[in-house]
Amino acid sequence: MKFPMPREYRHIRPIDTVWYGNPQLKEGLSVPEITIKYGSLSSRIKTMPSYAKYLLGSLRELAKAVKSIKRNPYTSNKTLSAEGLAEIEAVAQGLGISGIGYTKVKETHLFKESIVLFKYAMVFTVEMKKTAIEQAPSKKTIQEIFRTYYELGRAVNLISDFLREKGFNAQAIPAIGSNLNLTVMARDAGLGGFGKNGLLITPDYGPSVRLAAVLTDIENLPVNQRLDYDWLPDFCATCHACVKKCPAQAIYEKPMICKDGSEQHIDYKKCAVPFSKQHGCTVCIKECAFFKSDYKKIAAAYIRKEKAAK
Numbered sequence: 001m002k003f004p005m006p007r008e009y010r011h012i013r014p015i016d017t018v019w020y021g022n023p024q025l026k027e028g029l030s031v032p033e034i035t036i037k038y039g040s041l042s043s044r045i046k047t048m049p050s051y052a053k054y055l056l057g058s059l060r061e062l063a064k065a066v067k068s069i070k071r072n073p074y075t076s077n078k079t080l081s082a083e084g085l086a087e088i089e090a091v092a093q094g095l096g097i098s099g100i101g102y103t104k105v106k107e108t109h110l111f112k113e114s115i116v117l118f119k120y121a122m123v124f125t126v127e128m129k130k131t132a133i134e135q136a137p138s139k140k141t142i143q144e145i146f147r148t149y150y151e152l153g154r155a156v157n158l159i160s161d162f163l164r165e166k167g168f169n170a171q172a173i174p175a176i177g178s179n180l181n182l183t184v185m186a187r188d189a190g191l192g193g194f195g196k197n198g199l200l201i202t203p204d205y206g207p208s209v210r211l212a213a214v215l216t217d218i219e220n221l222p223v224n225q226r227l228d229y230d231w232l233p234d235f236c237a238t239c240h241a242c243v244k245k246c247p248a249q250a251i252y253e254k255p256m257i258c259k260d261g262s263e264q265h266i267d268y269k270k271c272a273v274p275f276s277k278q279h280g281c282t283v284c285i286k287e288c289a290f291f292k293s294d295y296k297k298i299a300a301a302y303i304r305k306e307k308a309a310k
Helices: 031-038 041-050 052-071 082-094 139-165 182-188 232-239 241-245 268-277 295-309
Strands: 099-104 120-127 170-173 209-216 251-257 263-266
Touching: 031 268, 041 052, 041 139, 052 139, 052 170, 082 120, 082 139, 099 182, 120 139, 120 182, 139 170, 139 209, 182 209, 232 295, 241 251, 263 268
Parallel strands: none
Antiparallel strands: 099 120, 120 209, 170 209, 251 263
C-alpha cells in the first residue's frame, strides 16, 4: 500500500524544464508512507489524535507546495542582491527557521520519483525542542515531530511565495514529502554531517532537527563549497550509542551501500515498527552523544585526541 502523496505532474506547464529521477535510484518514502508500508497502521491510528492537527496541517502544506508551481512567474530574473538575500533570510528566521544553507541540486539528492524544476536549493532546518525529545518515546515527542513537519511545510510555502512576489521562481520541498533526499542535500549545503543513525548532525542542535528546502533558479546563491564534517563517522564508530539503544536493532554497524552508490544507515522495515507503536520512537536522537552533549566540546575533544595519537 502506498500513501497517496500529491505529485507535481498535474501542474507542470510547457514552460517548465523538468529533471526527473532516474529509475535506477532508490525509492523515496515519506514518514507516513514508511509507517503504512512497514509499520503498524492500527497502532498509528490509535495514537493519531495526539498529533492529528499537525499531520493534517503538514499534508495541506504539501498539497499547496505541489500546486503552487503553477504560479512561477518566469521573469528571467536569476540574480539576487546581497540585500535581497538578507531579506529572504530574515523572512525565514521570522518563520522559525533555525539554520539556512545553499547548494546546487545534484543527482545524489534525487530519488527515482523525484520531480525537480530548478537546480539551486535553499535548505532549512527547524529545531525539535529538547524537552520534548528527552521524553522519547512519548506523545509529547510525536507532537513535536509533526509540529516541526508542519512548521517547515508552512515556512517553505511562504518563502516560495515571497520569492515569486520578488520575480523569482521557486519549488517548495516540505519536510513530509518524498521528492528529494533532504539529509544529503542539507549535508551538501554545509548544515551538518551524517551520524551512524543516518540523521543530520548539526553544530547547534545535534540530530534534533527536521529539514525542508526551496528550489530556485537564482544562480548566485552563496553555494556551500566545503564540508567540515568528515570526522563524524570516525567518532560515531567509537560511540555506537544509537545502535545499542535502538529498540528495533534497525541501525547498521556499517552503512549499507545501495545500487546507486548511496549509503543506507537504517533498516526502515525494522525502524517503522517501534516508530508506529511507540509514539514516533526517536530514541536514536535522544541517545545520540550530540543531543546529550555540546557538539563543539565533542569536536574539540575528538580533535585533541586525534592529534595526541599521531
